[in-house]
Amino acid sequence: MKTYRYAERMSLVKPSAIRELLKLGADPDVISFGGGYPDPDLFPLEKLSLVFEQVIKEQGKSALQYTISEGLSELRLKLIERMKRVGVTCGLENLFLLQGSQQGLDLVAKMFLNKGDIVITENPTFLGALVAFNPYEPQYATVSMDEEGMDMDKLETVLKANPNAKFIYTVPTFHNPTGITMSLCRRKRLVELANAYDVIILEDDPYREIRYEGEQLPSIKSFDTEGRVIHLGSFSKILCPGLRLGWVVAEKELAEKLCLLKMAADTQNSTLNMYAVNRFMELYDIDEHITHIRKIYKDKKDLMLETLRVALPQSVKYTNPEGGLFTWLTFPEGVDTTRLMKERVLPEAKVAYVPGSTFFPVKEEVNHCRFNFSYMSKENIVRGVTAFGRILKEYC
Amino acid sequence: MKTYRYAERMSLVKPSAIRELLKLGADPDVISFGGGYPDPDLFPLEKLSLVFEQVIKEQGKSALQYTISEGLSELRLKLIERMKRVGVTCGLENLFLLQGSQQGLDLVAKMFLNKGDIVITENPTFLGALVAFNPYEPQYATVSMDEEGMDMDKLETVLKANPNAKFIYTVPTFHNPTGITMSLCRRKRLVELANAYDVIILEDDPYREIRYEGEQLPSIKSFDTEGRVIHLGSFSKILCPGLRLGWVVAEKELAEKLCLLKMAADTQNSTLNMYAVNRFMELYDIDEHITHIRKIYKDKKDLMLETLRVALPQSVKYTNPEGGLFTWLTFPEGVDTTRLMKERVLPEAKVAYVPGSTFFPVKEEVNHCRFNFSYMSKENIVRGVTAFGRILKEYC
Numbered sequence: 001m002k003t004y005r006y007a008e009r010m011s012l013v014k015p016s017a018i019r020e021l022l023k024l025g026a027d028p029d030v031i032s033f034g035g036g037y038p039d040p041d042l043f044p045l046e047k048l049s050l051v052f053e054q055v056i057k058e059q060g061k062s063a064l065q066y067t068i069s070e071g072l073s074e075l076r077l078k079l080i081e082r083m084k085r086v087g088v089t090c091g092l093e094n095l096f097l098l099q100g101s102q103q104g105l106d107l108v109a110k111m112f113l114n115k116g117d118i119v120i121t122e123n124p125t126f127l128g129a130l131v132a133f134n135p136y137e138p139q140y141a142t143v144s145m146d147e148e149g150m151d152m153d154k155l156e157t158v159l160k161a162n163p164n165a166k167f168i169y170t171v172p173t174f175h176n177p178t179g180i181t182m183s184l185c186r187r188k189r190l191v192e193l194a195n196a197y198d199v200i201i202l203e204d205d206p207y208r209e210i211r212y213e214g215e216q217l218p219s220i221k222s223f224d225t226e227g228r229v230i231h232l233g234s235f236s237k238i239l240c241p242g243l244r245l246g247w248v249v250a251e252k253e254l255a256e257k258l259c260l261l262k263m264a265a266d267t268q269n270s271t272l273n274m275y276a277v278n279r280f281m282e283l284y285d286i287d288e289h290i291t292h293i294r295k296i297y298k299d300k301k302d303l304m305l306e307t308l309r310v311a312l313p314q315s316v317k318y319t320n321p322e323g324g325l326f327t328w329l330t331f332p333e334g335v336d337t338t339r340l341m342k343e344r345v346l347p348e349a350k351v352a353y354v355p356g357s358t359f360f361p362v363k364e365e366v367n368h369c370r371f372n373f374s375y376m377s378k379e380n381i382v383r384g385v386t387a388f389g390r391i392l393k394e395y396c
Numbered sequence: 397m398k399t400y401r402y403a404e405r406m407s408l409v410k411p412s413a414i415r416e417l418l419k420l421g422a423d424p425d426v427i428s429f430g431g432g433y434p435d436p437d438l439f440p441l442e443k444l445s446l447v448f449e450q451v452i453k454e455q456g457k458s459a460l461q462y463t464i465s466e467g468l469s470e471l472r473l474k475l476i477e478r479m480k481r482v483g484v485t486c487g488l489e490n491l492f493l494l495q496g497s498q499q500g501l502d503l504v505a506k507m508f509l510n511k512g513d514i515v516i517t518e519n520p521t522f523l524g525a526l527v528a529f530n531p532y533e534p535q536y537a538t539v540s541m542d543e544e545g546m547d548m549d550k551l552e553t554v555l556k557a558n559p560n561a562k563f564i565y566t567v568p569t570f571h572n573p574t575g576i577t578m579s580l581c582r583r584k585r586l587v588e589l590a591n592a593y594d595v596i597i598l599e600d601d602p603y604r605e606i607r608y609e610g611e612q613l614p615s616i617k618s619f620d621t622e623g624r625v626i627h628l629g630s631f632s633k634i635l636c637p638g639l640r641l642g643w644v645v646a647e648k649e650l651a652e653k654l655c656l657l658k659m660a661a662d663t664q665n666s667t668l669n670m671y672a673v674n675r676f677m678e679l680y681d682i683d684e685h686i687t688h689i690r691k692i693y694k695d696k697k698d699l700m701l702e703t704l705r706v707a708l709p710q711s712v713k714y715t716n717p718e719g720g721l722f723t724w725l726t727f728p729e730g731v732d733t734t735r736l737m738k739e740r741v742l743p744e745a746k747v748a749y750v751p752g753s754t755f756f757p758v759k760e761e762v763n764h765c766r767f768n769f770s771y772m773s774k775e776n777i778v779r780g781v782t783a784f785g786r787i788l789k790e791y792c
């Protein structure tokens with residue numbers, strides 16, 4: 001067959017040029033600040049090994065069998081308890097497990113988007129969300145950010161201009177890619193605006209527990225008065241990503257429909273992984289584990305920022321995130337970080353990052369890039385950032 | 397918010413009445429032949445427990461980390477080897493891992509279906525496939541079956557009448573729900589017709605290794621000359637379903653696009669589960685394990701068919717499958733198996749099955765039902781079928 005007759009949506013499903021570029025960075029000699037990987041030295045291997053062994057021996061007949069699409073109730077009950085800490089009271093009818101919070105992005109888009117429907121995002125926004133939304137053929141409207149997150153006056157302008165917008169997508173806490181956290185007052189205003197303009201909020205919150213400074217803020221879901229905030233959480237950063245466990249919290253009617261879509265898409269998560277994480281939380285103190293992660297990542301972040309301060313020309317700005325995995329660099333206008341990486345940084349400094357253009361849904365800005373500080377060793381953070389700085393001082 | 401503004405596709409995403417009925421069967425006193433569950437006594441608990449313990453201890457830093465969306469190459473190479481047995485030569489560019497083969501149903505529909513596009517299925521067909529396809533708003537055209545599977549003359553008529561049909565969905569081996577296997581000659585004819593009418597074949601083949609009698613047949617994919625057959629396989633019946641591991645084999649261009657959709661939908665499968673199954677296949681002989689499963693299920697099938705023979709009135713017919721998990725019962729016209737179950741079988745005999753109407757995509761036939769024989773103990777097979785027979789002898 002010469003040409004396949006694809007669905008129209010496939011015109012929006014393309015390999016990303018950035019991913020192709022990052023593949024060049026898979027060379028083991030390259031120091032990559034590209035991915036959003038956690039530090040594997042922090043995975044609690046002994047404990048997880050024991051937990052899996054026990055669960056299979058003691059509960060294997062259930063833990064290896066099919067289960068309901070909502071996932072293991074005991075684990076959901078633990079997450080319901082944890083949601084109270086971020087101000088959310090919910091029940092089993094509101095919370096179910098996902099194949100990573102990425103699956104929540106797919107299912108929410110599937111539930112709401114007709115072709116051409118408007119999705120409002122921060123500018124820039126998480127690339128994985130655009131990848132999940134694109135097959136449903138939305139159009140994007142973007143809202144710029146400052147140090148307090150999404151600009152609410154600009155959001156109101158966008159809402160007025162797009163009265164049929166379906167949802168606002170936000171990563172409010174340690175935003176990907178910028179590291180910015182939405183302030184308390186803007187969180188409240190966001191819900192007020194969503195109520196006024198009858199639009200859903202999709203709150204993607206995988207980083208919230210990885211905080212280094214400042215106080216925990218209530219989730220946007222905690223201010224929801226009309227059942228219009230959908231909250232996504234994840235074990236990927238607080239335990240490990242390889243188990244693919246996330247969760248969604250939503251109004252009962254929405255949760256039921258999302259769960260029907262989950263059943264259609266993959267039946268259920270790995271039963272075993274749900275049993276194992278549940279057992280892990282029974283046997284061990286996950287908060288203690290998270291405290292440990294925070295300490296290690298804070299050291300890495302401080303080291304990266306200090307090294308950036310010394311290594312970079314003054315004209316390059318970068319964010320100082322209160323938590324999460326990323327800092328966001330802004331270069332003088334005219335600098336194209338994709339070209340810079342391809343032509344100089346990768347071949348000469350053997351350093352990789354994610355060029356910023358990929359995070360802009362509508363109008364690309366080329367003079368930014370995202371640096372991850374969780375994955376690389378301290379030694380490589382210093383080596384990589386210093387080598388990057390040397391190139392830049394010649395270039396800028 | 398009173399009413400949510402869903403996507404149009406959500407009008408086709410509804411809880412199934414049958415599932416609601418089967419929930420009534422969750423009463424522990426009920427003997428359920430409803431699900432398609434494997435027998436959990438056959439899960440190799442000791443071996444899997446050891447494998448998970450080892451993999452986490454020895455390879456945990458990789459096995460708990462993110463990986464590529466295609467999944468673990470070592471495991472894919474083993475599956476590429478196994479595909480040779482069913483007549484398929486393929487490489488890493490053709491085969492990748494899925495969150496159960498159910499995910500393949502979702503992704504293939506997502507790749508091909510515009511609203512209103514025609515999907516051709518056997519009549520009856522697998523309910524889970526309809527559930528996966530429905531959100532993409534297809535229309536269905538059905539082809540009746542006889543003891544050799546899909547009727548190829550009728551398929552040609554349907555293809556002529558629907559020149560823009562996108563794909564033919566088939567469960568060729570130990571079909572769900574009927575247990576029927578498509579003959580060799582029809583497999584070849586199916587590919588010829590697909591070539592002639594430029595249509596994709598989606599071959600869903602989760603049961604093929606669970607054969608009790610007769611010879612293995614080559615997969616339909618093995619007759620593919622034009623890159624138009626997409627093959628789905630699964631570990632759910634040959635190992636256990638709770639790890640959620642399936643795979644897809646397709647022409648390179650299709651595999652690449654499907655993998656982009658997988659990345660968008662859930663990033664990847666559980667890294668750990670892929671490492672563990674790979675290690676299991678290195679340490680143990682999975683074929684020996686499958687031989688054991690076959691023996692146990694054959695005994696159960698023989699027992700169920702013998703009990704049905706004795707217990708049922710002569711007017712009730714049932715299939716004698718050469719493999720798989722199901723037999724399909726056909727009652728005299730006028731018998732409604734949903735009403736029968738709700739009004740008599742469930743309350744009086746405490747027995748559950750899946751009423752057949754749910755498996756018909758277009759025109760429901762109410763006088764069938766599906767019985768599973770893999771999950772229940774031999775004792776319960778005899779007790780349940782006998783109790784069912786008693787009700788029937790009064791009813792028919």
